[in-house]
Amino acid sequence: GFLVKEQITNAIEILSNWNLKVHLGKNIFSKFYTFAGNDEQRLFDFQNAIDDNSIKAIFCARGGYGTLRILDKINWTKFIENPKWLIGYSDITVIHSCLNNFLTIVSIHGPMPVNFEKLIEEKSSLENLKKILFGKKIKYIFPNEKKLTNTVIEGKLIGGNLSLLYSLRGTKYDFNSNNCILFIEEIGEYMYHIDRMLHNFKFGNKFSGLKAIILGGFTDIKENDSPFAYSLAEIIKETTNNKTPVINDFPAGHSIPNYPIILGQKAKITISNKEIVFEQG
Structure with a gap:
């Protein structure tokens, strides 16, 4: 979607204060x-x-729709020679x-400049984004409210917005879920659409071989005039392998906080009686 300068004024100031x-x-x-x-x-x-080799990171100013329309026209030759951070989420x-x-290159699923203003007071999302950009490790700790079994999970982190992952099924950009x-995460979708997409993943064995599933923000999920019969938790339980740990309410996506995570890179999740610790870097 389009934007006006006022929407990113705060972001420009913040990034400049980071000496960028x-x-x-x-x-x-x-x-x-x-x-x-x-x-x-x-x-x-x-x-x-x-x-441009002088540019070290590419911030997508905002999401919306349209990236899919130019994806096959991008020439990645110089990016492969000189990788740089790509930051964004949703349509990105x-x-x-x-x-x-x-291309097997890592990238940052995280806040975009249009979101910075809403995250200033919350602080931690932007602080952790700065950590990643400057080569530091990230560590997020949450209570183990669902009483998941104690374990340590390690695997490459993949994913993003459910609708966009669904739109890439069967293409060369589709993900391999093994290990x-x-x-x-999702926003503004009808529950029956989510049910359809997750069943598509099930039928395509996209949940097979996974080490874990992390559910980010499922924000402003809509119902029809007649409520859908199943909750997100019930759909997840029905479509995924019961042995695969499911971590709920991870604060990333269309939410505040919107914690940055590194896609394409290994992540470590330690589940203990009281808490869940997510680490990368």
Whole structure:
């Protein structure tokens, strides 16, 4: 979606305070119907950020819809030669999937500049994003409210927005779940759509071989006039392997906090009686 400068003023200030030099894409404030410029304009800015060796990290200013339309037009040659951080979530899942699953390059599922203002007071999301950018480890600790069995889980972290992962099924950007930890989040979907997508994953053996499943924010999930018969927990239980640990309410996605995580990189999850510890880096 398109944006105006006021939406990212705070982000520019914060990033500058981190001693980062902020370079705005030529077309960042363009508008083409609901898009932030037409496909050619958005591709131009993204390709330029990839090809410019002086740029060390690419922040996608916001999500919405449209990344899928330019995905097959991106030339990754210079990115492969000179990898850099790619930061975003939601619609940016399609780029994460390309990097993690097709090019085997890691990326950051985390806050975008348009979200920074809402995260200033909460602090920890942006503090941890800064940690990752500057090469430090991250560690998140949560209460073990569901009384999951004590264990230590290690595996490559993959995933992103459920609808976008679903849209890439059967393509070269699709994920291989074997020995991985799958993170999924969603916003504004009907419960029956979620049921359909998770059953698709089940039928495609996407839940087979997983070390764990992490459920991020499932925000503003909608019901029809007649409520859907099953809850998210019930759908997850029905579609996944009962032996696979499921970690609920992980604060990442369309939520506050929105903790950054590194997709394509190994993660360690330690479950004890009282708490769950998530570590990366």
